[in-house]
Amino acid sequence: MRKLFLSHTTEFVLIGVIVAMSIFLAFATDRFFTLGNAFDLLNISAVNIIFAVGLLVVLIAGGIDISFAVAASVVQYVTALALERIGGGGWVSGLLIAGSAGILLGMINAFLIHRFRIISIVATIATFNVYFGLLMFFTRGVSIYNLPDWLTTRVIIYEREMADGSWAEITLPVVVMAICVFATWLLISRTTTGRQLYAFGDNPEGARRFGINIGAMPFIAFGWLGLMAGIAGLMQAHYAQEVVPNALYGRELDVLAAVVLGGARLGGGKGSVLGCVLGVLLVSITQNGLNLMGVSPFAFKMIVGAIILAAITLSSARIEKLIPLFATAKPGDDTAKGAGR
Known part of the structure; x- marks a missing residue:
């Protein structure tokens, strides 16, 4: 158990x-600890989780991308027009259209990074800035409401009537999110390409000497994020039943923080x-709890900024070093030695 905790410290924390925040919000608000609110959290978080697992692959490969949310907006328009x-x-x-358009935009990022x-x-x-500027220039900021019926019709996977007469529903974006999460887990945990992405992100020069095609790594990572951005954009259009040019603008920092x-x-x-999904859920629960408690939405932005600062701090000083349990580990404990590397 100790070894499992050491290898997955962040996830356990x-x-x-x-759990602690959920218990607090259950007592602080009447609606938080209800099935309807839990399902709403999943439905609302689905798009951000799809973004997040795509961004995770880029971060593992040693990159960073803040254009994916705007790219998803571009994909929405391109897909709707196509x-x-x-x-x-x-x-x-x-x-197919959304995924292909997203991959293309991701590949543009990879090309700029690798070639120049x-x-x-x-x-x-x-x-x-280029993607958003072009989008606003060509669309004039006008939304698209005339979408195909199959895209705007809500697809309910599971529903249950509550005691107050309302309905708790799990919708299509949650299922698509689960598929994207599983596919990303397979990519980074069960394939040679995934191991190469980890190696490249940790030590590019070492990866090159080991025979890994380091030129392909940025294209795989940013291409995967582009694919996820395309799918997320289509799911956002389905959920909102419209295409709004700036609907996803600003989500990049929330997702990066998570x-x-x-x-x-x-x-x-x-x-x-797992850590990626838990991070998104924590940010979503925080926002949901603040809304239910009637706290100003501007406070959420301050909290996101604090989360980014805390996350960067904890990523620099390993979490286990901040937990007293590990300070009292026996000197001869091999596991503790591995945790302190």
Whole structure:
């Protein structure tokens, strides 16, 4: 058990914080600890979790991307216009168009980073502004409401009537989110490519000497994030039943905070899907709890900033060093030695 805790310290800490916060909010508000609110949290968090697992792969590979939310907005418009041209299409064609457009935008980031040796955060700040500027220029900020019926029709996977007559529902974005989470877990945990991404993020030069094609790594990482951004954009359009050019603008910092909080290291080579999902859920629970308690939404932005600061601090000074349990570990304990490396 101790070895398991040492290897998944961040995840255990996040679970503890989520449980403690949930208990507090259950007493502080009447609606938090209800099935309807729990399902609403899942439905609302689905798009951010899809973003997050894509960003996780980029962070593992040692990069950073802040353009993915704007890229998803671009994908929404491109997909909506393409579907109109082909007569409406369906879920298969919609996912193919959105996924392909997202991968293309991700590959542009990877090309700039690899070909011109631009630092990833600088490259994605540039593409963030280029993508958003082009989107607003060509759309004039006008939303699209005339979407195909299959895209705007709510798909309810599970529903249950509550005692007050309301309905608790699990919708399609939650299922798509679960598939994306599982696919990302398979990629980084069960494939050679995943191990190469970890190695590349931890030590690019060492990875090159080991025979890993380091030129392909940025394209795989940013391409995967682009795919997730495309899918998330389509799910956002389905959930909102409209395409709004700035609907996803600003989510990049919330998602980045959640992923780093979940244990992904900004320097690369570290991160888990479970920690990533828990990080998003913690941020979502915080926002949901503040809303139910009637706290100003501006306070949430301050909390997100504090979360980013805390996450970066904890990623620099390993969490286990801050927990007294490990300070009292026996000198001859091999596990404790491994934790302190």
